[in-house]
Amino acid sequence: MAKILIVEDEKAINDLLKLNLEMVGHQCVSALTGRDAIHAAGEQGFDLMLLDVMLPDMEGFGVMEKVRDVPTIFLTARGATTDKVRGFGLGADDYIVKPFEVAELLARVQAVLRRTHREETEYSIDDLVIRWNAHEVFLRGERVDLTPQEFTLLHILIENRNVCLSRQKLLSEAWGTDFLGESRTVDVHIQKLRRKLDLDDHIKTIYKNGYRFEE
Amino acid sequence: MKLWQKTYLLSTLLCALILYGCMFGVTAPALTATVKGATDTALREERAIAGALEVTMAKAPEGRQIPVLRTFLDYYANTGLTFQVTQSAAPLYSTLPFPVDKAPGTVGFLREQGRLYLFVSDRLPSGFELLYMKEAAATDALLKRQVTAAALTGTLVALVMAAALYALLYRVNLPVSRLAHEMRTPLTAMKGYAETLRDVKLSEEQQYMAASYIAEESTRLSNISARLLTLHNAREESTPFGPVDVEELFDHIRQTYPTVTYAVRWPTLFGDRAMLSSLLNNLVDNAVKASPAGAPVELLAAPNVLTVTDHGRGMTDEALNYVNHPSKFKKLHPTGGLGVPLCHQIAKAHGAKLTFARGADGGTVATLTFYNSLTS
Numbered sequence: 001m002a003k004i005l006i007v008e009d010e011k012a013i014n015d016l017l018k019l020n021l022e023m024v025g026h027q028c029v030s031a032l033t034g035r036d037a038i039h040a041a042g043e044q045g046f047d048l049m050l051l052d053v054m055l056p057d058m059e060g061f062g063v064m065e066k067v068r069d070v071p072t073i074f075l076t077a078r079g080a081t082t083d084k085v086r087g088f089g090l091g092a093d094d095y096i097v098k099p100f101e102v103a104e105l106l107a108r109v110q111a112v113l114r115r116t117h118r119e120e121t122e123y124s125i126d127d128l129v130i131r132w133n134a135h136e137v138f139l140r141g142e143r144v145d146l147t148p149q150e151f152t153l154l155h156i157l158i159e160n161r162n163v164c165l166s167r168q169k170l171l172s173e174a175w176g177t178d179f180l181g182e183s184r185t186v187d188v189h190i191q192k193l194r195r196k197l198d199l200d201d202h203i204k205t206i207y208k209n210g211y212r213f214e215e
Numbered sequence: 216m217k218l219w220q221k222t223y224l225l226s227t228l229l230c231a232l233i234l235y236g237c238m239f240g241v242t243a244p245a246l247t248a249t250v251k252g253a254t255d256t257a258l259r260e261e262r263a264i265a266g267a268l269e270v271t272m273a274k275a276p277e278g279r280q281i282p283v284l285r286t287f288l289d290y291y292a293n294t295g296l297t298f299q300v301t302q303s304a305a306p307l308y309s310t311l312p313f314p315v316d317k318a319p320g321t322v323g324f325l326r327e328q329g330r331l332y333l334f335v336s337d338r339l340p341s342g343f344e345l346l347y348m349k350e351a352a353a354t355d356a357l358l359k360r361q362v363t364a365a366a367l368t369g370t371l372v373a374l375v376m377a378a379a380l381y382a383l384l385y386r387v388n389l390p391v392s393r394l395a396h397e398m399r400t401p402l403t404a405m406k407g408y409a410e411t412l413r414d415v416k417l418s419e420e421q422q423y424m425a426a427s428y429i430a431e432e433s434t435r436l437s438n439i440s441a442r443l444l445t446l447h448n449a450r451e452e453s454t455p456f457g458p459v460d461v462e463e464l465f466d467h468i469r470q471t472y473p474t475v476t477y478a479v480r481w482p483t484l485f486g487d488r489a490m491l492s493s494l495l496n497n498l499v500d501n502a503v504k505a506s507p508a509g510a511p512v513e514l515l516a517a518p519n520v521l522t523v524t525d526h527g528r529g530m531t532d533e534a535l536n537y538v539n540h541p542s543k544f545k546k547l548h549p550t551g552g553l554g555v556p557l558c559h560q561i562a563k564a565h566g567a568k569l570t571f572a573r574g575a576d577g578g579t580v581a582t583l584t585f586y587n588s589l590t591s
Contacts, residue, residue: 010404012401012404015424016407019424099406099407101410162416164416
């Protein structure tokens with residue numbers, strides 16, 4: 001679970017980001033102006049900052065110059081190359097142009113957290129404990145053996161907890177875009193995960209859509 | 216680079232090429248005439264000298280022809296004319312400043328050490344080859360003047376044309392890019408909340424919030440669309456003007472904004488009711504948002520002037536500068552949106568000018584002054 005500062009002056013979008021990031025287990029603080037963001041970053045530490053370029057009181061670049069030690073993803077309606085270059089020049093970790101897909105945003109947030117080593121190292125629910133770095137899974141204190149593919153699939157489901165992922169999305173994320181398998185492959189692996197880890201109540205099948213890990 | 220900027224660059228380049236082509240076409244006859252005039256003069260002069268030289272040499276005693284030739288040509292030493300005489304390529308006489316080798320029967324220019332010379336090479340009936348040469352400084356200066364004038368005129372016209380074209384394309388395209396920007400925010404929110412409703416396990420309260428945002432943002436999008444239509448009408452000036460009842464207009468606005476109070480001392484004006492209503496709605500909406508809850512917003516119609524006065528927090532100098540001259544700003548002002556440029560467009564379509572100023576109590580006064588005879 002990471003602590004994320006959302007700097008976006010449009011309340012609708014700020015709330016949207018907060019809702020989705022909190023759903024996957026992050027803790028969020030919202031700022032509607034650049035000044036609020038600098039103030040919040042001065043008071044508490046953050047693992048990541050989502051930063052809009054066009055803020056009412058100052059440009060996002062100005063905020064980034066003041067808040068230097070927090071990994072940053074720029075969020076903006078402008079897709080101009082010069083803006084991207086400027087953002088990356090200041091040390092931005094990624095750049096997302098509006099309108100964006102929520103799933104894409106979550107994936108990019110995870111990627112930046114992984115790159116900056118700020119992702120969670122352990123996850124537990126009911127009697128299940130997972131140590132991500134050691135690739136170890138314990139159910140009721142006993143170690144359970146998972147194949148690398150099952151482990152990756154579990155990781156993706158939990159990273160996107162409470163969010164439904166389509167079979168196609170799971171295939172491309174867990175098996176890679178080059179994999180030519182059928183979506184049936186996903187169903188088989190999900191069945192195995194449910195059985196091995198006693199996750200029937202948590203890995204839900206969403207009608208006509210895919211699977212969702214629910215806490 | 217945006218598409219319209221690429222189109223602009225391409226059309227400017229093409230126009231500049233055509234323009235320079237035309238300038239060349241216009242200047243070429245003048246340049247040819249200058250060259251021909253100088254060459255004809257030189258040819259006539261050379262013919263006269265060559266004829267006289269022939270006669271003089273024919274009269275010379277046998278064996279004295281060369282000394283007579285030298286004496287004859289030395290006469291021209293201080294006239295700026297120089298000569299070279301050869302016989303079967305063997306040099307006999309030369310006052311040229313540098314060696315020149317030109318076949319007999321040729322006329323032309325040559326440039327040496329930055330100076331332009333005009334030469335005529337001729338074979339005399341007596342068998343001598345005579346090369347006549349003189350510096351063509353006047354012709355050189357004239358040619359340079361003609362080329363420079365053509366290039367300067369071409370560049371000046373190209374610059375004026377490029378600036379006018381840029382201003383036109385900028386005007387046409389700027390509101391479109393602003394609109395595109397303005398539309399992205401509601402689109403992002405609507406798409407995001409729809410995806411969230413579909414994919415994420417939300418509580419009832421969260422579902423309500425997501426659906427409310429979608430409804431709210433779609434209203435915002437439809438407002439943008441309505442504004443776009445009004446903007447189109449304002450620009451095209453396609454709507455016929457008619458008498459507008461100011462009292463009815465103000466009363467309609469008060470129904471939406473109950474804190475509005477109004478006074479009408481100018482009962483009828485000529486214009487487009489829908490556009491004027493949109494303009495006043497925009498101004499009143501901004502005024503109400505800037506005012507404390509329940510504070511009055513005053514509408515006044517005096518002859519040729521409409522004002523909207525609020526007693527709110529007022530605007531910073533920067534914001535005032537933006538609302539008075541939105542077209543000077545490349546970027547959309549974070550608080551401005553499309554509303555202010557639209558108000559200016561509507562005012563312009565009515566032959567009126569919209570200005571914003573700070574009121575006596577720190578609030579804002581928006582004044583719409585009608586200059587056009589369309590108003591009464």
